[in-house]
Amino acid sequence: MKPDYYTGKTMVARYEQVQCFTRTEIDRRIAAVREVMAEEGVDLLLILEGDWEGYSQWLIGSKTTDLILVPMEGALTAVYGMHLIGKDEAYDRTVRQEREILPQPVPAIHPDIRNVRGFDGYEMARLLKKYGSFVIGFIHLETMRADLRDYLKEIVPDAEYKDITLSIDPVKVTKSPEEMELIRNSVTLHEKVAAALPAIIRPGRTMQQVNAETRYLCHELGSGGAVCLNFAIQFGDDDEGPLMHHSGMVPYPERALRKGDRIFMLLESNGIGGHFTALGRNYCLGEPKAEIVKFWELALKMQDFAAERLKPGVTVKEIFDANVAYIHSLGYETNRQNYLHSLGYVFGERPYLHDISETIPLRENMVYLNHPHVRIDRGADTGKSFYDDLYAIDTYLVTKEGGVRQNKVPRELIVIE
Amino acid sequence: MNTVFIDTSTGRLQNLSQEEIDRRIRSVRELLTAEGLDLIFVVNPACGGYRCWFTGASGPERASEGGILIGRSGDIVSVMGGGLAPRGVRLPENYSQGVTGGNSIYRGVTEIEGFYAEVIEDVARQEPGDADMEGGGIRAGIVNGEWMRADLLDFLREQFDGITFEDITEKLAAVKAVKSEEELASMREAARMMDKVFASACVSVRPQVYERDIVNDMRYAAYQTGCGGPDYLESAKLRLISGTDGVPAEEEEPVWPGRLVTEGDRVDIRMYCMGTNSLYGMLARSYTVGEPSEQTKAMWETARKAQQIAAAALVPGVLLRDVARLVNEFLDSRGYQRDPHTFLHGLGYVVGEAPLLYHPSEELPLAKNMVIVIEPTVSDGVHQPLCCGDAFVVTPEGGKRLGTFPQELIRL
Structure with missing residues (x-):
């Protein structure tokens, strides 16, 4: 029997998360990035704000780096601390963390990744000169800080900047077999927590208690090192009107759960190895209202409609537009929300809806959340609110035959007696 | 009694009064006036905890986005997102991001999505005083200026002829560092939360559990007693190290599922938790599973004494580096290594508030009602250090x- 992929692997800060990176996988990722760089005609790539969309986590195993420099060959450089090193400045580039308060340790996941303190633009300029090129590629060019821009202008005044984020996004989002192992762990983790929720969600408890216990269970099972978005998105009694998207400040204490309530639980966290997936189901304390059953079945129809179209070559915009037409043809409405987005080391990877990336074609082995929303019609005088909707949240694999749901949790309203 | 709210996406309570928010805004306006500014612009408001300090609300945000704008009067403006809207332009609605928490419940705070030139101008031209009448462009005080995006800077220069910028980061940090009585009440509550969490560790720390089990239990205890937040690496920061007591420290890194605690171990725990009103509490203690070794007893006694020396020196007017010198001289005298860490620092909406040792803000003299963490580490270079x-x-x-948790080695 094959050992678990995390057997014998070290952990970030002793216990926060397992560093599941084989050398082969990191080599693959770096090679994939370099392939895009070559296609785009850039010899050097600077990754800015790499924690956004998970680039830093994906390439160097840490979200706390300030900048990553990827040359076409040789070692990657992960910069910690954005001191911009002056010409001929003697600057100690050893990463030292004793001046930080409980920092996450700098990982050492690959011999071709060097971790340094401070950014040396002059070192970068020497690389560009060696390549005979002055085209610098960027991830997240829009986030370039003013001081960095001035610094680069001084060192390489004739450089051309090219943002290639949208070219690398679909490559990063296409998962390798190793990544799929990590994703499957995350999926099974959520299956276990979803199975436990009927014991956790009980009349008399508050959502604060339920949310805290849900997060605890996820952490016990191996989630960690990143956000844990496990909480009730909606809760309340459908007879009392719209169950609002549960965010922001509400008066405390919240009322306790009681019979008749519906609780829409979101489980969006990572598994062992750090990959995110998500699952969302409604838990009903007693039989759900007939209207809710109706809208749930419509939500599943929309989800299936989208899933059938999660195929290579299709765009999420096409799926959204078609699904709007579909739900309208059934006589109902939807909400303009981002319900098709990939996940990786973070829960929002492009391409996704209502974004410049929404016209990038899907590829086989991308992994997507699929949760279209059906707007609930409660009648003429209810004062409909924008987020009064119903939906299921599931994780799908893009295949030639359409999206394949990755979890085995039944797509039903879960009744807790 | 203030109305109490719960932030449903984090689980944290919020009971700051409107008067407290008003006080903060007033204190910033005093700074604005004293510096002769038209506008204070806080860039990357998550850095330093400013979003929360000004609005009472916080949520995940990108370092390159968002800001807080404060003028001489009128509402302060809490900007989310990074869109730039010249005069007459309306930014499209952003449907790509999910609905999140973070709405302010206080008067005097207006939230908008994106940087609108008209809004910035409106804030900067508030009475009294008028940049136009006095001549010259807007005089803007900038906080966290190193985070200013290039395109945002260009936008400001294009939209506002003659705008000038003055870095007031350390000055605003100094204002925020001095806590009000209401803030101190919340920080005492945070300290009580830490006391409970560390008391719960007396149950969690036991033989045949993994380090990660103890960590999970302590975080869960924190989340049940007032802590909250989607990313516990921020809301419940924790460093735990276990090892056989009395022997040289182990070098190897544990592999999954981590190190198993056994009889004869010492477990050192440092933790910061974000509690009510998003203010942090902090504790660091050591637990022994069995009778502590003589080295550990001596090290603990030294750590406690070092802390007492620092505490006695925490009076208004003193600089942190002078306090640090006293501590390190004491450690030296006991034959231990000097502590190179930032073991003295402010605490508030972030774990490292001004003043911080080994940081430009260490030049800020201490003032009454600052909250300072004292966490010296005692190390002999051989055994596992403790704090x-x-x-x-x-x-x-x-x-x-602020707290009352016993300052003893906890023998389990």
């Missing part, structure tokens, strides 16, 4: 501990 850590409020009589 006695607590949060103290600066008073003319010296630092007064």
